[in-house]
Amino acid sequence: MRASIIIPTCDRLDLLRGCVDSIRKHTAVPYEIIVVDNGSRDGTVSWCRDEKLAVVSLAANEGFPAACNKGLRLASGDTLVLLNNDTVVSARWLDNLSAALHSSPEIGMVGPVANYASGRQQVRYPYSDLEEFQQVAAKVNVSDPGKWERVDRLVGFCLAFRRELMERIGELDERFSPGHFEDDDYCLRARRHGFGLLMCRDCLIHHEGSASFKQYGTAAMQQLVERNRRLFMEKWQVDPHDFL
Template sequence: MSGLTSIIIPTFNGLHLLRTCVDHIRAYTEVPYEIIVVDNGSRDGTGEYCLREKLLLISLPDNTGFPVACNRGLRMASGDQLLLLNNDVFVSPRWLTLLLEALYSREEIGIVGPVTNYASGIQQVKAGYTDITGYIHEAERWNVTNPGRWQEVNRIVGLCYLFKRTVMNRVGLLDEMFSPGHYEDDDYCYRARLGGFKLLVAGNVLVHHEGSASFRNRFPGGFQDLIERNRKRFVEKWNVDPLQFIEERGDAS
């Protein structure tokens, strides 16, 4: 492993989450990193917070959605590794060190992700904590070097999504057809695998996920409609149903 990891955090009116997200990165990251916040037109003081905290900031006038925001961050990123992180994900001790161990364990590994309390597929695990203090205590025990807990998969959920720059060089950026979000991560995984990369879930890294906070905030009535629309777009693009794709692999929970 080498150099800097660029952590790209898209956000929309989520300052209360972003603060905790950034605080956890700063408290629990022991390897070189930069934080790039892509603000999707927030009106809650996000921009002022980022400037005050000396975070790299891309300020967009309107909410363009997750894939567009990620792509803006990826274009600005200078890291050897690129990490897309939801603003409602809170990391824990040794998280990035251990994810990088998994990422560089084999040359063909292109994308890795952690396990979490809230996700679709096999990345969701049963966690015993009930609050953030309890989460950190649990993660202290959970987050240890253990290649036996790595699992090769065909899909990594985009909530905490670490990949080598060589993946982006070969595969490109996220497909903005999936804006404002959902299935852009499945699409990127599919393209990475077509490009010859393998994907790994690092079962020895636990992150906390609040769960689709921004999407439910923006689409309170049409959340499922949005997911279904983008599933159809994936099918039209690849002639593969990602739901069947998940179930066949045993990734569905």
């Protein structure tokens, strides 16, 4: 089994460096990293090439769903992972997610818990910096099926799913670009095709939170969220907040 880790990014090379470094330090299963760069102007593409990373360079910011889709089209793995550039992974993160994902043929998608997430995936662990986070995560990340919970939605900061799921339900819906509710949409589509979703409390990662979207400002951000919520309701005749 091999995993393809797709990381969309837009500027903030400092965060991408930390994310990639953590993957290299803490990933034991075979994997590839595919970075999809949304028009960065901070040397991201050059750094990726220097680091021998597969990189897709886009001339402008096409948004999170489009970037993910471009990465997924290049992915060769059996397990597909969408990972935000503002995350830091930890010991056994992908081993534990993979164990949950492949625990049953009907499980199609899994996700970790983190310090910053909407809904039930947000947890509180005491740590003041990334070094202390790794110490905490090393204790949390002990594979335990008793800590897997069936859920209706998983947040897109870190999603691991079977290739078979993508082949069945397709790619992310780009109508939600530049982002928000494309993950809710993907989860709903997965469930409607008979796939189960698991939240894994035996996998803790760090999430900086909305690093790419903070550039929009609070008012514009709220408008984007409300617009995409309306798009979701128009598509499904259901409020995505019902799944929180």
